[in-house]
Amino acid sequence: MTIAPSAERQQSLASPATDAGSSSAPSSPSRARQSAAEPGPAPLASSAPSSSASSASSASSASSASSEAELLASGEHRLLGNYRQAPFVLEHGRGCELFDTEGRRYLDLCAGVAVSALGHAHPRLTAAIAAQAGRLIHTSNYFYNQENLLLAEELCQKTGFDRAFFCNSGAEANEALLKLARRHFFNRGEAHRYRIVAFHNAFHGRTLGAIALTGTPKYREGFGPPLQGVTHVAYGDVEAVRAAMGPDVAGILVEPVQGEGGVIPGPPGFLAAMRSLADEHGALLLLDEVQTGIGRTGHWLGSHGDDVRGDAAALAKGLGGGFPIGALVLREQLNSALPPGAHGSTYGGGPLASTAARTVLAVIEEDGLCAAATRNGDHLARGLAGIAARHPHLATGERGRGLLRALVLAPGIDPRKALNAARDRGVLLTVAGSDALRFTPPLIISEAQIDEALEKVEIALTEAFA
Template identity: 45%
Template sequence: MGYIKDLGEIYLAKNYKRFPVAFVKGKGSRLYDEEGNEYLDFCAGIAVCALGHAHPEVSKAICEQAQKLIHVSNLYWTEPQAKLAQILCEHSFADRVFFANSGAEVVEAALKLARRYAWKNFGPEKHEIIALENSFHGRTFGALSATGQPVYWEGFKPLVPGFRHVLPNDIKALEEAISEKTCAIIFEPIIGEGGVIPLSDEFIKAARELADKYNALLIFDEIQTGIGRTGKLFAYEWTGVTPDVMCLAKGLAGGMPLGALLATEEVMAALEPGTHASTFGGNPVSCAAALVVLNKILEEGFLEEVVLKGKALRQKLLNLADNYGDLVAEVRGQGLMQAMELKVSATPVGEYLFYEKRILITVIKDRVLRFTPPLIIAYREIDALGEALDEALAKIASE
């Protein structure tokens, strides 16, 4: 390692456990460190770089917009922001969009929107929010309070009051938790950081019905599942259920910081001037990048190809699960958001792929290998991952 790591060790906060590598360049599904070593990326910046690294059209849009206008604040209109809001609404259930900088900020906005909508229409007693155990919604106080993993709460209590957590896919628990005080139900259609756990169609439909019955909003956190990750532009399209509010970020701007809160006209009307804001939210450069990302994903055949690549990746994982039944507990996911849960710690597998094969993945919940490659990943690269993963599992099986 060179001077980059040395500088970081001296000056950066120690709240991340980083791998010993400093990347200086990327192209497509490949990353290059300061020594020129090449890595195959099945992480994509944690499901962010939807079109891969340094996509020429995204880079061009960023450079051209930066030469024209970088920031004016949301006191004024800008063309990239208005056009991006239009395309998001035209290709979703939503009528209005609020832009922020990140997923956590958008979740925070969604929670505030839900409470204010309930306050305006039903009164202050309707303020409770139901979320799921094992969920992850972000690290700001509101998003952290919605997050159903106590490990993230340590040292930060008291959290924001009014949150209740139920088990994923437990319809009875949801029925028992909801009441006239409930203003919203929030969940990820596929729980991401909690282990890539898809919610059942039955549970999602029950949530919609219960939200309607109790005049509560249904919020889909699609920060990780949205923008083509599952093979649809948005994961809710697979379910037959339409939310009232949706949170987007990660893949939206191809690596530039951008989050979007989408909602119906009636619901978004609760955010009146002065109720919520973001200084940098929806800045022209990030929005220009996002326009390219969305237009590429919406091109004919792109999402169909994501579905096919997702099936190819999944089949590789299922074949390995059959071959290493003593090690593999389950394969799950959708599209290019796949996971393999092991019966033993997954850390040695992740480390083998990184150190021996220079392949990037993420290990979550100790035993889960998560694969979220760029949506432009090649089939030969999926084959390369399968071969490397086979070697890693064989090594563990022989020990």
């Protein structure tokens, strides 16, 4: 890959708050390979200006950092090789932009896989975390802490649930969801009701319980016999769910939009049908809102867009804006399902994580980011549909909700090659399912940034698959 000159790197790192459009750093890793005739996007101002502290941090890291090659070699030598990571090292970010150790700029339409809801180095979030770190970081759940109590109240008000349990990730939240459902019926003297109806192509995390719930065999391969009592059926098929129901079913577990499975929304009326089937059989409707919640689909929960209320829901990703936190929210009548000692988390709901989550919720509400996700999601959808219309040999369309979107690639188009081509043009995305490029930008993204990303992705695909 092309490496920026050392002097250029130092200039970029020493002044991270410089407007991206006027920065001397190349706007993408492959700038040197682009033709002079390529139309360039308009310069963009930063969505979240960096503080003087971040400037000092960048300058300090520039003076002591190893070279990119040395850092990559260290990663190859020291990190567990369970990820397929891009061949560069990220160093700092601001708003919807990321910069690597060589000063190259990337438009981030990945957002840490739908995590960085407020983008990078959002001044309000970084200030809140810094202030709380100076007061109280950890207490354990043997004691109440003020930030967690306030977060529980605010999260329940926004999601429409009555109680909350806090953990550290989406997988942990789904584990808690599973335990809640099974223990609820056990406590009622119905221990035979432990089966969960879940869906093919779903993804619920990588712990042993979560991979049993996940309806994609590759995530379970090699880890021994899966947890028993899970039935997988076709996503969106109401009759298949009806056929799977029985007196041993504790709950139906469903994503409003299958994220990892390819950004596939449930068909109209599907979630409402799941609510009706659960009620008909006295089972629980369990929602995995890890990827669809916290404004991502234009609502506090993806299920709100369907006007459906679950009995409990798993949350994570955008909730902390990049700070690790997950949550299980539930109806009051399920509160006794997990009494003291039945479940817990050492770190869950700590003061620092709770402060981060409270700040994210406040900014989303005050800045109208749920409405912005709908508005900008529609703009992104139109742009993706336009790419498909102009290049039917490359893409067949788009799908998704809000700012959880995918460009559906045509048969024969390798998603990973497409991903790498977009990355070489300076746009960070992820692959979802077998045929989709996933777009999950920060909720603060502007139309101008979406347009810049779309232009670069279109050029990247036409060049890569010429």
